[in-house]
Amino acid sequence: MSATEVKLFGKWTYEDVMLSDLSLVDYIAVNKAAQSFLPHTQGRYQMRRFRKALCPIVERLCCSIMMHGRNNGKKLMAVRIVKHAFEIIHLLTDKNPIQVFVDAVKNGGPREDSTRVGSAGVVRRQAVDVSPLRRVNQAIYLICTGARNSAFRNIKSISECLADEIMNCAKESSNSYAIKKKDMLCDSGAPTGPGREKRVSSMSATEVKLFGKWTYEDVMLSDLSLVDYIAVNKAAQSFLPHTQGRYQMRRFRKALCPIVERLCCSIMMHGRNNGKKLMAVRIVKHAFEIIHLLTDKNPIQVFVDAVKNGGPREDSTRVGSAGVVRRQAVDVSPLRRVNQAIYLICTGARNSAFRNIKSISECLADEIMNCAKESSNSYAIKKKDEIERVAKANR
The missing domain is CATH 1.10.455.10 (Ribosomal protein S7/S5)
Known part of the structure; x- marks a missing residue:
């Protein structure tokens, strides 16, 4: 043997x-x-x-x-x-x-x-x-x-x-x-003697690609109000959406979390999924591969477009006291828009995968692509339109 x-x-x-x-x-x-x-x-x-x-x-x-x-x-x-x-x-x-x-x-x-x-x-x-x-x-x-x-x-x-x-x-x-x-x-030692030459070397920095496949360099964001809240800049680029950062320790610090990692964290919702980060990363990786196959585009760009389109720009809040309460239309902050968009995308994918022959990765890919195109088939777009319609009525 x-x-x-x-x-x-x-x-x-x-x-x-x-x-x-x-x-x-x-x-x-x-x-x-x-x-x-x-x-x-x-x-x-x-x-x-x-x-x-x-x-x-x-x-x-x-x-x-x-x-x-x-x-x-x-x-x-x-x-x-x-x-x-x-x-x-x-x-x-x-x-x-x-x-x-x-x-x-x-x-x-x-x-x-x-x-x-x-x-x-x-x-x-x-x-x-x-x-x-x-x-x-x-x-x-x-x-x-x-x-x-x-x-x-x-x-x-x-x-x-x-x-x-x-x-x-x-x-x-x-x-x-x-x-x-x-x-x-x-x-810092003795001076270099005859025949000893100082070695000079140069190397271009390794390009960071998500999952070793998709680059962050060509990702564009057309909405200037969201630039500081969708983290795809140089500091937020990583090979895996798992940076081990403690973003919950300070208010608004979550804006520094890479946007793909925020998607992974949002997938880990409800008790039975808590802490299953590897499962969430695997789901996102499969969904991004499906997006790349179907659209032939960079899936990071498609997801950024979906986040831009999926968050409501106007909402309504309760104002008044002592039993006299009415609803008043208000603008939504950029960070709240990003939070809402990610939440709605994950909720739509989870709902469509329930009692369905499609896997959660396929449903997530469909939701992201539909949201990026502002299609009415997207759960996030439906909820966004509903919230904005109610807010418009309460102006």
């Missing part, structure tokens, strides 16, 4: 991983003994000096993510972050993410540093070569620090930031925090 091939997370093989720097072969553990399905071997690598070199390199990345007090011991969270980051890397580069990460570690560690020498008040800095193990340690630390810094107060998730940092570091891009710090450490 042939032995089962070991694949990281059951997806990516270790067999074709190559390491061009011979000095690091003994310190980047991707050999037969270090191969595992999960980056969690329960090894006590801290018990002996230099034993950490035997720890699988992906597990070392997970352990480095668990930095600072609030993250200590959260190994499952770190493994999940690394898994999502590797899936993004595979999606964008179509390469084995283990190979990409090994290249990032090879490029991210400084080869030269400076140390303090001298005594009795006469101290100077002397350039020294960096040991291979120290290079690997520094590279992993710098990659994780760069991802953590870029994810702080950013709409991108830590997984997306980690994937960006690893890819940029593997390409030796100046956009990488690790490469910047490495160059800074090398420059």
